[in-house]
Amino acid sequence: MDIEKALKELEAALKEELNSIKTIEALQDLKAKYLGKKAELSLMMRHMKDLPDQDKPTFGQTINQAKQRFSKHIEHHRKTLETLKLNKKLEKETIDVTMTAPSYRLGTTHLLNQIIDDIEDLFIGMGYLIKEGPEIESDERNFEMLNLPKNHPARDMQDSFYVTEETLLRTHTSPVQVRTMLEYGGQKPVKIICPGKVYRRDDDDATHSHQFMQIEGLVVDETTSMSDLKGTLLAIARRMFGEDRQIRLRPSYFPFTEPSVEVDVTCSKCDGKGCAMCKHTGYIEILGAGMVHDNVLRMSGYDPEVYQGFAFGVGVERLAMLKYGIDDIRHFYTNDLRFNRQFK
Numbered sequence: 001m002d003i004e005k006a007l008k009e010l011e012a013a014l015k016e017e018l019n020s021i022k023t024i025e026a027l028q029d030l031k032a033k034y035l036g037k038k039a040e041l042s043l044m045m046r047h048m049k050d051l052p053d054q055d056k057p058t059f060g061q062t063i064n065q066a067k068q069r070f071s072k073h074i075e076h077h078r079k080t081l082e083t084l085k086l087n088k089k090l091e092k093e094t095i096d097v098t099m100t101a102p103s104y105r106l107g108t109t110h111l112l113n114q115i116i117d118d119i120e121d122l123f124i125g126m127g128y129l130i131k132e133g134p135e136i137e138s139d140e141r142n143f144e145m146l147n148l149p150k151n152h153p154a155r156d157m158q159d160s161f162y163v164t165e166e167t168l169l170r171t172h173t174s175p176v177q178v179r180t181m182l183e184y185g186g187q188k189p190v191k192i193i194c195p196g197k198v199y200r201r202d203d204d205d206a207t208h209s210h211q212f213m214q215i216e217g218l219v220v221d222e223t224t225s226m227s228d229l230k231g232t233l234l235a236i237a238r239r240m241f242g243e244d245r246q247i248r249l250r251p252s253y254f255p256f257t258e259p260s261v262e263v264d265v266t267c268s269k270c271d272g273k274g275c276a277m278c279k280h281t282g283y284i285e286i287l288g289a290g291m292v293h294d295n296v297l298r299m300s301g302y303d304p305e306v307y308q309g310f311a312f313g314v315g316v317e318r319l320a321m322l323k324y325g326i327d328d329i330r331h332f333y334t335n336d337l338r339f340n341r342q343f344k
């Protein structure tokens with residue numbers, strides 16, 4: 001038997017068959033067919049015992065070399081199949097980076113908070129601290145220490161929600177100013193703004209709300225004057241309504257300030273010429289302010305012979321309504337997204 005020739009034919013048959021093998025499983029079967037115990041190659045090996053001794057080593061070597069070659073062919077094909085399989089898998093799992101992603105709507109900061117943030121920014125830039133306090137306050141800090149003793153007629157200006165005889169929902173953020181002055185013990189200058197929610201017993205309508213937001217400011221120092229106040233008010237007016245705005249001060253009354261003023265800003269819609277928004281006056285009232293009353297300084301531990309101060313209070317809703325021409329204060333609280341989303 002011509003063993004070399006037989007092996008060559010067998011190898012050619014294997015190669016031929018490999019060409020049509022498409023799966024690893026089929027390859028396993030083919031491997032068994034050519035290299036397994038019952039494979040032709042294994043059967044040939046059995047002939048060895050019939051050969052003369054001197055021929056046995058060459059015969060064995062030839063068969064073994066063939067075995068190795070067969071194995072190599074099969075393993076080579078296995079690698080090819082595996083690569084194909086991997087490529088197919090990768091192709092299927094490709095991420096299409098050009099596909100449009102689902103869009104998520106991001107929330108926005110509520111307009112009132114935007115205004116507060118803006119004003120806080122302005123005042124932080126001028127060296128103020130931001131102070132907050134509780135919404136349930138004592139009658140003492142909300143009224144008495146602000147020069148509004150019990151039964152003072154000016155208490156009617158701020159109709160209140162009482163919680164107990166001596167505590168109420170604060171009607172303004174001025175008690176935070178009292179708290180700060182007490183904290184400083186009458187010893188060091190004060191320069192703060194106090195943003196926060198306040199409550200008054202008003203019937204809700206387009207321009208009134210039983211709950212609203214306020215920002216008050218307080219400066220107490222040894223040289224604080226009315227002109228410092230005016231400059232500060234002008235800074236607020238311009239930050240809110242534009243750099244061309246002017247302000248005017250009108251005499252007014254607050255129990256905690258003396259003198260007290262009402263602050264008007266030139267109408268940003270008509271530039272002071274007169275229009276429907278400013279009721280043809282050219283001015284719009286934006287806030288109340290004044291020089292801190294001696295009694296208030298004294299009650300909080302500051303000597304009015306040494307210290308003077310100014311204070312102002314502004315309604316955040318009112319600012320927002322004027323700035324954006326919003327005609328109903330209730331829009332701020334009903335959380336209609338169509339309203340909220342307009343202010344990004």
Ligand code: PHE
Nearest residue numbers: 172254288289290311312313
């Ligand atoms: N606390 C006053 C109010 O709520 C506002 C104000 C503050 C007025 C400071 C003058 C000075 O009406």
